[in-house]
Amino acid sequence: MRRRELIALAAATLLAGGCSAAGSGSPSSGADGAVGFSGFVGGPGILTQTEDAIKAFNKENPRYEMTFVQGQLNQPPFQQLLTMYASGNVPTIFILDAPDLAKVADKVVDLSDEKWVGEEYPWARQQGTVGGKVLGAPQSATGVGFLYNRKLIEAATGGKFDPSTIKTRSDLAALFAKIKKAGTAPLLVSPLSWSLGSHFLGKLYDAQGDDTARARFVSQLKAGSADLADNKVFNGLMDTLDLMLKYNLNASKPIAGTIETDGKAFADGKAAFWFMGDFQWPMLQAMGVPAAGDGYGIIPVPISDDSSDPWNHKIMATSAFVMAIDKTVNTPAQQKAAKAYIDWYVQSASGQDFMVNKAGGVPAYTNVKLPVSNPLGRSVAAALADNATYSPYMGLPSDHGAVLGDVLVKYMAGKLDRAGVAKAITGYWKSQK
């Protein structure tokens, strides 16, 4: 009987121990007295490469032992962080989308005094700054616009393609018409809520002007005083969308495409342009585009017929993700170790090699001089260097892409007209508190 009691006691102790362990972050000590801490990658990130980077970091920094926490690919990192914070099991360093940084502002370490601060592009620093404090370090930069296949365009038009000649929507329409006449599909528009809701519709807010003008426009939307029917940007954007849908490879079945089928179609040269971002390069390569990928690039999405309109000349560039360090359950020693990882990533040769060559990223830091390893990334990097990019509005609610992306997919399917889209957008904003 006594033995049974001992077993019961042991079981209860183990259970209680298990429960109390849920309140910690990551193991604070590694092998040989090294500081143990953890790093998390979730969402459509670069999992394998990050794991390799952590191995390289551990090898070069024996004082630290970083462990890799792998998240889910198909779930935004912030949603996964919510459950991690709810369970009190938070990795020391994690990535998240830049607009989500403000939501964890009271839980992450102030990085304002770090050595790499000042090396980021000004827009990237702004995206990582909340309330005057630098809270996030950009992982890399990414750009969104029309990806193009130069060889296909030139074969269809019989002339040399100069991306800088596309200054207006009419220029784009003329090029699309020429390509179509030659029997090639001009464009692919993927019916993906996240792409249309965040990347395409995002320009509705971005192109209102500077941060003050954007905030004013959003305030008017919330108050119900913004009239989208007469809004120049909204109508310009919808006119461009109509043009895209007219020349879409999948015009006869506009919402049948998936990221896989459309990526394969673009990689196979079935369409000359694709509304997407440089982040799709790894997938295009996996689908058969040669590693060199000569002739691929990215151009802005024109939203007017005014050739002097700056929004026709700039691609949207943002931090692919920002890295932040938890201070709620991770010890000061672990926070210091996580800072060392960001230092290594931004400043060391091997960290930069991972950022640019292994992960194929576009540096968001001016001190990183390595040439970008893929043509789409090179196009984004060139735009960054030429100041031909704009930073998106950071105040969109977390469900904006999903909710209003669905509205644009419905428009693509012909189940909604322009007035219906406007009504859905104003209705969405009015419901925001």
Added chain:
Amino acid sequence: MSRQWRNLRGFLFFAGPSTFAFISITIVSFIGGVVLTFTNWNGLSNTLSFTGFDNYTAAIADDQFWSSLWLTGRYVVAVVLLSNAFAFAIAYMLSGRIRFRGMLRAGFFTPNLIGGVVLGFIWYFIFSQGLVAVGTALGVDLLSTSWLASETLAFWALVIATVWQMAGFLVIIYLAGLTALPGDVLEAASMDGAGGLRRLRSVVLPLMRPSFTICVFLAIGRSFMTYDMNLTLTGGGPYGSTELVAMHVYQKAFVSQQFGTGQTEALLLFVIVAAISVLQVSVGRRREVEL
């Protein structure tokens, strides 16, 4: 040591750990969830304030919640009817003397061993690429465009994939029920001249009512809570037209970050499912046949 104390200790030894786990994981979480419905917590903040019945008002005013609940109702009816019909038919076939019976039993059960997320991905590729390739090659209009791009067909894609998974599980229960049928009753029916169909209708089906009660109960509960298959197969698309209520609740809480409203909608869903399940079981029990 008193007998009462010995009994209590015995109970604690055997049932204590599971009772502790049940209370700490289910009951405490449930109570915590109910408390959340009266707050404005956003899922992350260190602070929250009580907002009375605001979340209940918001949940009742959420049109999307009610439309996803209505969609879920239609989905549940389709899944419960089809999965039970197929499962019973398969079980009845497997209970006879057919070749490769063991292999077939294992085969029908296998989909149930694969998680809903993986199954969702498998069916996603079947509907979005596999069937499209076949339909295009054979010139079949119905298959040449992805079912997932149509509101109606995406709904049926979801039903088909769920039935395919759930039927295998229900087959096991029906098989157990069929195996336990008293041989003498069946034999007596045959001797009285009942043919196969008559015996099925008048003897087997009435005697199988306990199995139907269990299977319908399980199918209702599982299909009301479908989330994983919904997430990976249709993602709620096209344009939110196949967003079942469990997915809507998740989106409300984690994507829109309205935890209080999401939790309230989850609670309303719990009450509705519990009421339907209790009603179904009580009606089913009343109709059972006792020998």
